[in-house]
Amino acid sequence: MQTLAHVSLLSCNTFGMEAYAAHYSELHREEELLSLKDNPAYSSGLFILGGGSNILLTADVPQWILHNKIGGIERIKEDDSHVWIRAGAGEVWHRFVLYCVEQGYAGVENLSLIPGTVGAAPIQNIGAYGVEVKDVLEQVRFFDLEQQAFRSFTQAECRFGYRDSIFKGAMKGKAVITSVTFRLDKVPVFHTSYGNIRQELEAMGITELSIKHISDAVIRIRSAKLPDPKKIGNAGSFFKNPEVPDAVYLSLKEQYASLPGYPLDNGKTKIPAGWLIEQCGWKGYREGDYGVHKDQALVLVNYGKASGADIAALSVRIMDSVKQRFGIQLEREVQIIQPA
Ligand code: FAD
Ligand code: EPU
Secondary structure, eight states, X not given: OOOEEEEEOGGGOTTOOOOEEEEEEEEOOGGGGGGGGGSGGGGGOEEEESSSOSEEEOSOEEEEEEEEOOOOEEEEEEOSSEEEEEEETTSBHHHHHHHHHHHTOBSSGGGTTOOSBTTTTTTTTOEXXXXXXXXXXXXXEXXXXXXXXXXXXXXXXXXXXXXXXXXXXXXXXXXXXEEEEEEEESSOOOOOOSTTHHHHHHHTTOOSOOHHHHHHHHHHHHHHHSOOXXXXXXXXXXXXXXXXXXXXXXXXXXXXXXXXXXXXXXXXXXXXXXXHHHHTTOTTOEETTEEEOSSOTTOEEEOSSOOHHHHHHXXXXXXXXXXXXXXXXXXXXXXXXXXX
C-alpha cells in the first residue's frame, strides 16, 4: 500500500472543500488492513473515506486518510425467490444499484442516485423514497481495528435506525467496512407510495411497472430536486428530520396550521427540517459563496470558494433559529471534520 504525504482532498468530497490529508493511501484489498499497524502513519489515527458525500472538511486532516477502493460485485447464492449479492465497500453505490436493476434484482431501485460508496451505506442506513438500506441488507463485513481481526454483523447486530447504526455509535471509528451482502428479491415488491413517484411515473407515461421504471423515476425526481455536487458543492440533507413526541407536534400544529408531519409508530411524529428552516427565512440565503439552496432548505451549499468553517458556522445559526422559533433541536446528518 502506497502512503502519500500532504494530499489534496478537493476531488474527494462533494462539498468541494480544499483541504489536505497529512497521510493518504488507497485501500484496494482487505488483506492490506492486516498490516496497517506497521505503517508509521498509523500513529496519526485513521479516517476512512468513501465518496466524501456526507462530510464537511473544515481544515487539513491530520489523520491518515484511508480511501476505500475495495471493488467487486458478486452473486454468492440464490433460491427461488431471492438472490444474495456481495459488493466491495469501495464500489460506487449508484453503480451497484444500476447493476441490480439491470440484472432484475429488486430492492434497491428506490435508492438510485444516492452518492457515495457501498461501504458507507450502512453507516447512516441510507434512505430515500420509502426504502432504507436496512430493508435489503443481510450482513456487513468489517475489520475491527481494536481486535485487529475481520468480523461480520448481521442486519440485527447493525442496530439500524433512521440515519443511524452501530457504526455511528459503539463502533464509531473502530470498524473499516470491507464488503456488504444484500438479499434482493427476484419478484419485485414495488414501493411507489412515497412522495411523487406515482406522479412521475405517470408523467413518464408508464403503465406497467418495473424496477427500471422506478429507478428512472427516482433519478428524474432527484435530479430535479437536489443540486448536482459537480455543479454546486453540497452533501445532501445537512440535518436529519427531527422526530418529536406526538403531543409536541400537535401543539405546534395548533400554532402553525401548515406544519407537515409524518406519524411514526413509536408515539412520535417526524417533521421535515426543510419546512422548519424555510419558515425561519433561510431558504435561498446566500452570503459570499455559501448558503442554503434556493429549492431545498435542508441542503447547505458551496457556490465555489466557501470554507468549511463558514458552512459549519451557518449550520449553527440555522439550528439556533429553529430552536428559538419552534423549540426543536436539529441534529446534523453531515459529519463535520474538525481539527482535533
Ligand atoms: P463518506 O462521506 O466518505 O463518509 C461518511 C462517513 O462514513 C464517515 O464517517 C466515514 O469515515 C465513514 N465511512 C465511509 N466509508 C466507510 C467504510 N468503508 N468503513 C467505515 N467507515 C466508513 N443520504 C441518504 O441517506 N439519502 C439520500 O437520499 C441522500 N442523498 C444525497 C444527495 C446528495 C446530492 C449528496 C451529496 C448526499 C446525499 N446523501 C444521502 C448522503 C450520502 O450520499 C450518504 O451518506 C452516503 O452513504 C455517504 O457515502 P460516502 O461513501 O460518500 O461516505
Ligand atoms: N420542505 C419545505 N421546504 C423545503 C424543503 C422541504 O417545506 O425547502 C418540506 C415539504 O413539506 C416537503 C417535505 O419537506 O414535502 C419533504 O421534502 P423532501 O421530499 O424534499 O424530503 P426531505 O425530508 O427534505 C428526505 C431525506 C433525503 C431523501 C428524501 C427523499 C432526510 C434528512 N432527508 O429529505 O435524504 O432523499 O427525503 O426520501 O431524511 C440525505 O439524507 O442526504 C437526503 C437527501
